Amino acid sequence: MGNLLTYSGLATKVRAMESRFITDRQYQELAALSTVGEALEFLRSQPSYSGILADADSGIHRSELEKLLTLSRYRDFEKLYRFSGPGPRKFLNLYFSNFEISLIKRCLRNLSHPDRGALDLSMFQDFFSRHSRLDTRRLTSAASLSELTDALRDTPYHALFARLEEQDGASLFDYELQLDLYHFQWVWKTKDKFLNKEEKKTLTQCFGAQLDLLNAQWIYRSKKYYNLQPKDIYPLLIPVNYRLRREDITKLAETGTVEEFFQALNGTYYGNLAYTDLQSQPDLEILYEQVMDRIHVLTARNHPYSNAILNSYFYFKNLEIHRLITAIEGIRYGIAPAEIISYIIKDKKGGNGT
Numbered sequence: 001m002g003n004l005l006t007y008s009g010l011a012t013k014v015r016a017m018e019s020r021f022i023t024d025r026q027y028q029e030l031a032a033l034s035t036v037g038e039a040l041e042f043l044r045s046q047p048s049y050s051g052i053l054a055d056a057d058s059g060i061h062r063s064e065l066e067k068l069l070t071l072s073r074y075r076d077f078e079k080l081y082r083f084s085g086p087g088p089r090k091f092l093n094l095y096f097s098n099f100e101i102s103l104i105k106r107c108l109r110n111l112s113h114p115d116r117g118a119l120d121l122s123m124f125q126d127f128f129s130r131h132s133r134l135d136t137r138r139l140t141s142a143a144s145l146s147e148l149t150d151a152l153r154d155t156p157y158h159a160l161f162a163r164l165e166e167q168d169g170a171s172l173f174d175y176e177l178q179l180d181l182y183h184f185q186w187v188w189k190t191k192d193k194f195l196n197k198e199e200k201k202t203l204t205q206c207f208g209a210q211l212d213l214l215n216a217q218w219i220y221r222s223k224k225y226y227n228l229q230p231k232d233i234y235p236l237l238i239p240v241n242y243r244l245r246r247e248d249i250t251k252l253a254e255t256g257t258v259e260e261f262f263q264a265l266n267g268t269y270y271g272n273l274a275y276t277d278l279q280s281q282p283d284l285e286i287l288y289e290q291v292m293d294r295i296h297v298l299t300a301r302n303h304p305y306s307n308a309i310l311n312s313y314f315y316f317k318n319l320e321i322h323r324l325i326t327a328i329e330g331i332r333y334g335i336a337p338a339e340i341i342s343y344i345i346k347d348k349k350g351g352n353g354t
Contacts, residue, residue, distance in 0.1 A: 003198065006087045007228065013083050014309045020048045022320055022346055030327050031340040036060070036260035039328045048072060049145060065221045067123060069321045074099065076317060080310065081131075091199070091307035093312065096131055101183050103128070104157060105176055109138045112172045124178035147319050157182070158184060177236065182236045184211055192241060195307065202299045202308040206315075207244025213270065213288045215244060219252045220261060220284055230254050289319070 022030075026046075033039050037058030052072045057063070069214040077099075077277075081092050093256040103121065110119040119140045128134050138151035149161040160182055164170045188211070191203050215237045222236060224230040237249065244252075251264040258281060265271060266278035273291050292315065301314035323344040330340035 003196070003305045005086055006007060007309070009090055010080070011083055011304055011309055013080065014313050017079070020046065021316060021326070022046065027344055028043075028197075028322065028337075029326065030324075030332065031337040031344075033331055036328060039331050043324070048076075060311050062325070062332075065328060066321075066325060067121070069324060070102075070125055071127075073314070073317055074124065077314075078127065078130075080313070088310060091195065091203075091310055093131075095186060095310070097183055098133055098314075099128075099180050099185065100134055100157075103134060103136070103139070104152070104179060107142065108172055108175050111142070111145060111148065127194060156186075157254060180228060181238060182353060184240060188240050198303060199307045202303045202306055205240070206292075206295055206299055206308070206311055208240070209270075209291060211238050211240045212242050212244040212290060213284075214238060214248065216252060216265060216270070217284045217288065219249070220258075223253075223255070223260060223261065255346070 018089045030039060030042055035058060040056050040058065040060070041120055042051050046307055049069075049072060052068050053327040055279050056068060077092065077096075081089060083353075084092060101123050103124065106118065106121070121136045126313045128136050131323065135151065137146065137244050142148040143149050145161075145165065149165055150157065152158040157179070160178055161175070164175055164178060167174075187207060191207070192200055195203060202228060218236055219233055222233045230250075233253045243248070248264070251267075252261060255264055257262040262278045270287075270291060271278050274287055280289075296315045299308040302308075320339075325342055328346050330343065
């Protein structure tokens with residue numbers, strides 16, 4: 001009864017916002033358009049993006065488009081945060097670290113680009129000033145890793161950056177990997193401190209599956225593209241086990257061929273959960289999306305008066321933004337509609353209901 005009272009109004013609000021998600025039929029319409037200008041007009045006709053894209057024109061650069069669509073996600077967060085009581089806000093505060101990590105990665109990538117221009121994140125300043133200790137002005141003005149590290153002082157990320165600065169030759173990959181490891185471990189530990197039993201269960205299911213599948217992807221890429229030995233793979237992995245047991249991780253890391261890798265993965269929990277035959281060696285990103293779609297739909301459906309509805313909403317909002325950027329970039333470069341659709345609409349039995 002407590003969760004029902006806490007989440008009943010919020011669940012109605014989330015369902016109303018979900019009704020604005022782009023449907024598969026609308027993605028078909030979008031992919032068939034001929035120009036970026038037409039695509040922007042299409043999106044301006046959608047309630048979620050009409051205001052955000054009001055001043056965007058056909059010459060918009062991908063990075064600016066990403067920022068505007070990201071701003072729509074932040075505004076959704078604000079709507080739900082204002083509508084939430086103390087319980088749901090605890091989850092939203094926990095979830096917020098996703099936004100911080102993404103912002104820091106954007107700054108890192110800008111620094112690593114040899115002909116980088118000025119990074120303008122001013123549209124995010126008000127949002128972060130209300131929810132975070134990150135100072136977007138200081139972060140974007142940093143001209144080196146040392147200055148970026150200093151800009152992170154008084155935040156949880158400073159110690160991580162300071163430690164990496166002491167290592168000779170730390171790369172962009174090293175910084176991003178350590179940020180991911182920090183984030184995953186922090187959320188995994190923190191979730192048990194203030195969530196009730198049902199909420200911990202649903203978040204563990206969603207987050208645990210994500211960690212497992214990311215570890216599987218990293219093992220696969222480490223072996224296929226970098227030919228790393230098992231001893232070099234283990235330090236790259238998230239030190240959390242959910243449905244992939246330690247012995248499963250060992251089997252995956254010690255396989256000698258791609259065929260053996262998929263045979264080992266097929267013998268795990270995710271072999272049973274996937275819609276795709278793993279013996280056919282599917283794209284692991286498609287497998288990831290299939291499984292995560294299914295888990296987020298099921299947890300939100302089975303626990304409609306819990307943080308599962310918030311977690312599911314932001315999962316599908318992030319997915320929508322990624323698909324929209326992919327579709328518009330496909331239109332920009334003249335890719336055939338059928339090929340664009342193949343990139344953004346996966347075989348997702350159970351899907352997100354769109």
